Amino acid sequence: MSIEIRPATPADLPQIAKIHYAAFGNDHFTSIFPQDLLEKFYEEVLKDSPDSYVGLYDGQVTSFVITGAHTAAGVKRFTKRNKARLMGLMLRHPKHLAEKIKIKLFPPRFNSSTPYRLMSIGVSPSFQGKGIGRFLLLNLDRILVEKGITQFGLSVRRSNKRALQFYERQGFVNEGETWLSVYYVRTLPNTIPSS
Numbered sequence: 001m002s003i004e005i006r007p008a009t010p011a012d013l014p015q016i017a018k019i020h021y022a023a024f025g026n027d028h029f030t031s032i033f034p035q036d037l038l039e040k041f042y043e044e045v046l047k048d049s050p051d052s053y054v055g056l057y058d059g060q061v062t063s064f065v066i067t068g069a070h071t072a073a074g075v076k077r078f079t080k081r082n083k084a085r086l087m088g089l090m091l092r093h094p095k096h097l098a099e100k101i102k103i104k105l106f107p108p109r110f111n112s113s114t115p116y117r118l119m120s121i122g123v124s125p126s127f128q129g130k131g132i133g134r135f136l137l138l139n140l141d142r143i144l145v146e147k148g149i150t151q152f153g154l155s156v157r158r159s160n161k162r163a164l165q166f167y168e169r170q171g172f173v174n175e176g177e178t179w180l181s182v183y184y185v186r187t188l189p190n191t192i193p194s195s
């Protein structure tokens with residue numbers, strides 16, 4: 001399978017949102033966002049995530065990966081700007097409201113050792129299990145090593161068994177857990193031999 005990778009641009013937002021809907025389970029609060037709101041979410045996040053890429057198969061975007069040192073800032077800005085809509089969505093979806101209340105009551109706090117984060121990765125369901133996720137990660141490793149980044153981290157929901165298995169197969173190391181998420185860290189070599 002030949003996959004091309006290039007930096008993500010604002011023009012990719014509709015396709016990134018489509019892949020997100022198709023790939024992420026409905027555990028995620030974002031799964032109930034209308035398309036325009038999910039695009040706004042990724043738009044804000046992309047502004048602070050210089051190392052974000054899309055994977056193309058036959059010219060079509062079928063995967064994406066979003067990383068950066070300030071991904072939380074984009075989420076914060078998005079939340080602030082869309083407070084009323086987010087509140088409305090929560091009130092209409094009791095499952096997500098209950099989870100937000102639980103998060104407020106029992107904050108799932110964990111201080112990761114690494115500020116550089118992989119915020120989101122997704123592969124269209126019909127392209128999953130073909131090595132695209134691994135390919136995106138290996139490319140990311142190469143790019144980050146070139147930039148002198150030695151480590152990056154991520155958190156993933158405990159309920160997302162597939163992603164947990166995926167990260168463990170890729171050699172990510174578990175650095176801690178909360179009732180909601182598992183935190184992983186990936187340490188990069190100083191150089192990556194060219195393939």
Ligand SMILES: CC(C)(COP(=O)(O)OP(=O)(O)OC[C@H]1O[C@@H](n2cnc3c(N)ncnc32)[C@H](O)[C@@H]1OP(=O)(O)O)[C@@H](O)C(=O)NCCC(=O)NCCS
Pocket residue numbers: 023024025119120121122123124127128129130131132133134135156160162163165166169170
């Ligand atoms: C997680 C995800 C990105 C993986 O991408 P993918 O293209 O399907 O994964 P790959 O085909 O590259 O698989 C890579 C490795 O993970 C393993 N793997 C993939 N899916 C697996 C599964 N369901 N169970 C066990 N192992 C699995 C593969 O066997 C492979 O192992 P190998 O490297 O030893 O051969 C993709 O499934 C996805 O988009 N999931 C939904 C979104 C999501 O949950 N993102 C992560 C949270 S941020």
